[in-house]
């Protein structure tokens with residue numbers, strides 16, 4: 001196990017004596033009551049509020065729930081909610097009291113002492129405080145007889161009682177020892193009520209305290225409350241002041257979370273409970289006169305980003321290294337015991353880890369760790385531990401630095417470093433290479449790190465970084481991005497030495513999504529971004545090109561001096577200004593599919609991260625670049641297609657995704673079931689599969705080159721392929737692969753011609769393949785069929801394997817009309833021809849090789865084909881696929897093909 005599993009259970013023996021009890025309402029958490037109680041206990045809560053619907057739905061009896069709570073050391077603080085009780089006519093009161101007695105039974109079985117009664121929202125209630133007080137008093141009297149208490153909670157949407165001041169007047173008037181208040185921060189702060197009056201309430205009359213934050217939203221308050229509450233610290237409410245006010249009353253009950261939130265309601269309850277605990281500990285810390293200590297060590301002062309560690313592999317590593325060189329970095333160190341490189345420029349440092357302790361998709365680079373300078377790393381680590389952050393074990397050799405690190409929710413490791421002058425810190429783990437960064441310092445330090453989280457992890461990550469590092473949260477921004485809503489939140493320390501930005505796509509659903517689902521970036525500081533951009537461009541940095549429209553708009557909005565505007569436009573630098581200063585920044589292209597770098601210059605006191613409107617510009621530019629990257633014309637000598645047989649375990653949408661990730665322009669899709677054992681993807685008859693496939697094609701920019709297989713033997717009728725051809729056309733395919741295993745030449749020519757006629761109005765060519773074991777076994781026979789059929793949209797598909805195995809002649813191939821050849825199936829295989837058909841077929845279906853690994857005359861055959869046709873890699877390789885998976889096999893295939901074939905083209 002790489003990440004130490006935190007047992008989560010707070011060690012009560014070291015919990016500070018007299019500490020405030022911390023509780024959580026079951027309504028905060030996903031699952032059924034079993035999940036909720038386990039999660040609350042594991043996160044170290046002392047108690048729970050049992051929400052009525054959780055109990056009603058439970059298979060456990062109330063007394064079993066009591067036992068289960070006791071077993072987990074959880075008290076049941078309240079049972080709730082009891083609604084629409086007070087200020088009603090006598091007959092309704094009678095029925096309400098009967099209802100209450102039944103609930104008192106439940107409380108007794110639960111062993112819960114307090115029933116939470118919400119102020120009435122019913123049309124039955126009247127505006128009469130005396131009546132409300134009298135009836136609540138009667139309720140309290142019945143509760144008291146059973147040793148129970150009533151906590152009256154004013155709700156923001158109560159019909160007449162909607163403020164704590166009003167509820168307190170009624171409770172005071174009722175003057176019953178078993179009647180007190182429940183204060184809920186949401187109901188107070190959503191109304192902007194003055195908090196000063198809280199201090200006037202005697203603490204002993206506050207029976208319960210519920211805490212929830214929320215974003216400021218202009219909407220119906222019930223909807224706001226029931227869907228958008230947040231754990232303290234994640235919204236806009238001033239909970240620290242609220243909690244401090246309550247504390248001042250002498251309230252001694254629990255701080256209890258009551259957060260209704262649709263995302264938490266569907267998220268892993270164990271993680272959500274940990275979030276809740278972190279938020280409460282941080283709130284206690286932020287609450288003036290925090291009363292009983294929370295046992296949370298104060299966050300040490302931070303002193304900047306020390307390094308960012310990137311997990312890379314042999315594909316992404318060189319791409320990142322080349323880019324860093326072009327940004328002015330030098331590889332200054334090599335780790336003494338691990339395949340980790342240190343790259344430096346000024347105080348900007350990156351580690352490239354070629355053997356990361358993290359799962360990284362092949363060919364990608366990923367931010368796997370970040371290190372911050374801490375005044376007191378051990379205390380930083382203790383604080384993280386108290387905040388339930390898993391401590392990461394670090395493999396180290398004797399004499400190597402012992403860095404404290406903890407795991408963020410997304411798995412990013414966070415290191416706390418103290419870079420003393422004693423030379424003993426982490427840099428000593430690296431042997432100097434002798435290389436020096438440029439003297440002129442194109443960048444000087446790390447400005448910020450930006451991560452993308454799933455929506456389920458977003459709040460959790462924000463809480464983690466904020467509470468563990470002791471950062472202050474900036475505002476949350478929302479952006480209408482090209483692929484949907486983007487939510488962004490940044491956090492920084494008081495001195496702005498460490499900045500972390502978190503992004504998420506809160507509404508991401510379904511399969512229409514950007515090709516780059518979770519981009520990450522590291523931003524470096526430049527003192528003169530224009531000069532740096534010029535120098536980096538000279539060094540060949542892959543700067544992301546920003547379109548002219550952006551600069552025209554910038555001119556219209558801000559009218560920068562013409563030569564500044566010209567320089568920005570020329571160098572693809574973006575610009576923002578506000579009352580505090582200016583921000584100039586540019587981006588690199590995507591490196592290894594999801595990582596990029598940014599270079600920024602802050603002028604004056606600019607504290608933001610660029611204009612919100614520049615984010616869609618950047619995202620559109622990255623997508624544009626990616627689409628260009630799939631096309632041959634952008635510096636690549638050839639278009640490749642991923643033939644389905646290479647990775648037949650991938651469904652068509654997965655195939656498209658794999659092709660896009662690996663850099664194929666096209667896919668070839670198999671719509672028919674050719675052998676009994678293979679999976680079938682019936683696009684022609686499965687509209688849902690058709691839809692998701694088309695969505696992936698559109699989102700990635702990958703196109704369909706061909707569909708297969710129209711295999712027409714003695715018993716098949718071309719007319720049966722009508723729907724198949726239509727499905728191909730719907731996918732935007734250009735070609736249809738056919739095989740003609742029919743000994744009767746006349747019949748097969750007729751049928752081939754018929755298929756061509758059917759395909760023609762759909763814009764498809766029909767390309768005849770000639771596996772050597774069929775009745776159309778070689779190039780010569782295929783050419784005879786084409787001549788005899790005389791169809792303008794007929795073609796021949798040369799598959800290098802079949803060509804070689806059939807003994808077809810390269811000289812003959814050169815003589816045939818170039819317009820017959822639309823693409824080729826490319827692979828390699830051992831040189832010798834297997835003696836039996838069974839072996840031929842076995843090789844063709846399961847054991848082909850990457851180009852260059854076998855003995856086929858690739859150059860001879862390919863040079864006889866028209867220049868520039870797409871190469872469709874059809875390289876089924878069962879063992880390789882089983883070992884590395886279809887996606888990775890597809891990536892290895894194109895890498896090998898490019899190495900072998902693009903080089904040949906370039907050389908020739």
Ligand SMILES: O=C(O)c1ccc(O)c(O)c1
Pocket residue numbers: 080081118153155184210225226258
């Ligand atoms: O939305 C509600 O119904 C509801 C119920 C119980 C509470 O404590 C509350 O604050 C709101």
Ligand SMILES: [Mg+2]
Pocket residue numbers: 153184210258
């Ligand atoms: Mg409440």
